[in-house]
Amino acid sequence: MDEKKKISYISVLVALASVLQITENIFPHPLPWLRLGLANMISLASLVLFGWAVAVQVAALRTILSSFLLGTFLTPGFLLSFSGALVSALVMGAVYNLGKNSKNNLTNGYLPRFSIVGVSILGAVTHNLTQLFFAYLLLIRHRGVFWTLPFLIIAAVVTGLITGYGASYLVRQASKIIVETSISDKKSSPDVSGQIV
Numbered sequence: 001m002d003e004k005k006k007i008s009y010i011s012v013l014v015a016l017a018s019v020l021q022i023t024e025n026i027f028p029h030p031l032p033w034l035r036l037g038l039a040n041m042i043s044l045a046s047l048v049l050f051g052w053a054v055a056v057q058v059a060a061l062r063t064i065l066s067s068f069l070l071g072t073f074l075t076p077g078f079l080l081s082f083s084g085a086l087v088s089a090l091v092m093g094a095v096y097n098l099g100k101n102s103k104n105n106l107t108n109g110y111l112p113r114f115s116i117v118g119v120s121i122l123g124a125v126t127h128n129l130t131q132l133f134f135a136y137l138l139l140i141r142h143r144g145v146f147w148t149l150p151f152l153i154i155a156a157v158v159t160g161l162i163t164g165y166g167a168s169y170l171v172r173q174a175s176k177i178i179v180e181t182s183i184s185d186k187k188s189s190p191d192v193s194g195q196i197v
Contacts, residue, residue: 017042017062044167052093059089120164124156
């Protein structure tokens with residue numbers, strides 16, 4: 001895939017992730033701290049389709065772009081969102097790459113390979129733990145805030161399952177589109193191998 005096409009795909013992913021994050025912020029939630037994390041689907045799809053670096057870029061750019069559009073840039077809410085998205089993208093990338101590059105054999109000391117859903121759950125748990133840590137560090141300097149930890153982990157497992165299955169579907173559909181466009185590009189490009197220069 002050429003660089004221009006890759007940049008255009010990444011731009012679309014950032015835009016989609018931003019729209020999902022803004023939509024989640026607009027609609028009411030059953031609990032103030034509970035989000036489905038739909039934008040995380042796009043970060044996870046970016047990881048599978050384009051690699052770790054792109055996933056981190058998408059996670060960082062969508063939180064910055066969304067905060068500008070919502071008017072929350074550099075507020076405590078932005079800092080919590082940005083730190084959670086960035087750390088979870090890094091963890092998901094590490095777990096996904098380690099699993100992909102190792103054999104699935106625990107007896108020989110290799111790491112297990114997680115599915116997209118498993119990576120999503122780990123990312124959601126990391127996201128919530130990071131936000132809780134930064135909330136304690138920046139906003140609520142009271143150890144009582146850690147009593148919410150079991151609820152945050154349960155919520156992360158549930159939301160991680162949902163976004164994981166969503167990301168899995170998204171990866172399948174996006175892979176088809178990428179393959180189809182690359183095939184059509186090859187057909188439409190002229191064959192100049194036989195030309196005399």
